[in-house]
Amino acid sequence: MEHVDLVILGAGAAGLFCAGSALAPGRRVLVLDHADRPGEKIRISGGGRCNFTNLATAPDRFLSGNPRFPASALARFRPADFVDLVDRAGIAWHEKTQGQLFCDGRSTQIIDMLLQRMRGAELRLNCVPGAIRHAGDRFEVETGQGRLTAARVVVATGGKSIPKMGATAYGYDVARAFGFGCTEPRPGLVPLTFAEQDLMRYRPLAGVSLEVQISHRGGLFRDALLFTHRGLSGPVILQISSYWLPGEVLELDLVPGEDVTATLKAQRGQAGRMSVATALARMLPERLAQAVAVEMGLAEARLADQPNRVLEVIGRRVNRWQTRPVGTEGYRTAEVTLGGVDTRDLDARTMQARRMPGLHFIGECVDVTGWLGGYNFQWAWASGHAAGLAA
Numbered sequence: 320m321e322h323v324d325l326v327i328l329g330a331g332a333a334g335l336f337c338a339g340s341a342l343a344p345g346r347r348v349l350v351l352d353h354a355d356r357p358g359e360k361i362r363i364s365g366g367g368r369c370n371f372t373n374l375a376t377a378p379d380r381f382l383s384g385n386p387r388f389p390a391s392a393l394a395r396f397r398p399a400d401f402v403d404l405v406d407r408a409g410i411a412w413h414e415k416t417q418g419q420l421f422c423d424g425r426s427t428q429i430i431d432m433l434l435q436r437m438r439g440a441e442l443r444l445n446c447v448p449g450a451i452r453h454a455g456d457r458f459e460v461e462t463g464q465g466r467l468t469a470a471r472v473v474v475a476t477g478g479k480s481i482p483k484m485g486a487t488a489y490g491y492d493v494a495r496a497f498g499f500g501c502t503e504p505r506p507g508l509v510p511l512t513f514a515e516q517d518l519m520r521y522r523p524l525a526g527v528s529l530e531v532q533i534s535h536r537g538g539l540f541r542d543a544l545l546f547t548h549r550g551l552s553g554p555v556i557l558q559i560s561s562y563w564l565p566g567e568v569l570e571l572d573l574v575p576g577e578d579v580t581a582t583l584k585a586q587r588g589q590a591g592r593m594s595v596a597t598a599l600a601r602m603l604p605e606r607l608a609q610a611v612a613v614e615m616g617l618a619e620a621r622l623a624d625q626p627n628r629v630l631e632v633i634g635r636r637v638n639r640w641q642t643r644p645v646g647t648e649g650y651r652t653a654e655v656t657l658g659g660v661d662t663r664d665l666d667a668r669t670m671q672a673r674r675m676p677g678l679h680f681i682g683e684c685v686d687v688t689g690w691l692g693g694y695n696f697q698w699a700w701a702s703g704h705a706a707g708l709a710a
């Protein structure tokens with residue numbers, strides 16, 4: 320039977336990085352993946368330019384059942400460490416906004432860099448891993464290409480997002496088979512959808528985009544909102560989707576930093592003949608301003624005819640716009656999967672299972688999920704590095 324020192328299951332961001340960190344002279348490291356190409360999510364990430372890290376990485380930008388869990392790995396492999404690798408590989412990059420670093424060229428440069436870094440390890444594609452058994456001082460791993468034994472196993476098969484790209488629940492199944500906890504997975508960084516009656520109202524706004532602020536369950540974001548044919552999207556919605564739970568109402572400030580009631584009162588004093596819709600259009604995209612005015616029965620109304628009470632209702636509607644999405648677009652479009660292998664069962668320094676030495680879980684299959692903006696790759700690199708050094 321084939322024997323290796325370390326088998327890494329999953330040749331995505333975390334698995335490839337882990338392999339590079341685990342290499343040592345005379346050590347046999349094998350990376351298995353059921354796909355026919357490694358790092359497919361890296362390839363499509365960041366619109367093809369891979370937002371490979373975020374300079375503002377800190378544990379409070381990650382969601383987890385144990386918010387302190389990611390701190391150790393993140394502290395030992397920082398964004399600057401990854402940037403150093405990128406620089407040494409001669410890959411040009413730029414900062415877009417808010418600390419987000421992207422390749423100037425294609426994201427395949429990052430995949431090539433990771434493959435180069437793990438030269439010396441074996442990459443076996445189109446290979447489907449099955450059950451893992453612990454037997455004596457080693458693990459037996461069934462694969463579609465025969466059984467193998469390994470002194471150590473790292474599970475890096477990611478989450479359930481984008482099944483079309485081959486995402487599976489394998490990592491969770493392995494954790495459960497060994498008796499570890501698994502926080503219920505759910506889609507994260509995903510557009511939200513409207514119920515049918517809201518769709519009738521808001522579908523005409525599809526394509527309208529504006530900067531808004533949302534605060535929900537401890538998450539606070541100010542960024543672009545986009546009305547779509549199905550509901551709401553844009554970075555601010557993707558961010559808050561990781562905090563939102565089905566059935567909850569979201570409250571958005573459509574004109575952050577401006578007291579809309581006060582502005583409308585001032586405009587009434589200066590230009591009372593102006594319509595409510597026109598006044599709102601000075602603060603909101605025109606189509607949205609019109610929709611708010613129509614929704615309030617003020618389509619033709621002039622500012623001068625509105626008492627303070629009405630302007631206050633309009634102001635509240637805009638500064639505290641409430642909506643109750645019916646759901647999310649699901650794993651089909653979700654950038655990440657929230658939940659996963661329970662961090663209480665893992666050692667934060669090594670990502671090793673506390674009750675099964677030699678078995679590690681890294682990357683997205685662990686219950687650690689970053690914000691939008693390069694944080695999830697930084698977690699993949701950092702957790703992969705932590706396990707690679709230890710495994």
Ligand code: FDA
Pocket residue numbers: 328329330331332333334351352353354357358359360361363364365366369370371372446447448475476477478480481484485486487488489653654655681682683684692693694695696697699
């Ligand atoms: P990842 O999903 O990368 O890798 C898992 C690997 O395991 C895959 O190669 C898969 O084929 C393999 N696998 C799965 N099941 C298996 C099984 N049963 N048997 C064998 N192999 C199996 N993040 C970020 O920081 N910046 C960004 O720009 C983006 N952009 C982005 C765009 C899109 C469209 C998506 C879907 C996601 C992103 N992300 C992102 C998120 C980021 O891609 C994600 O968090 C990391 O890829 C997670 O790395 P992992 O290695 O854990 O899983």
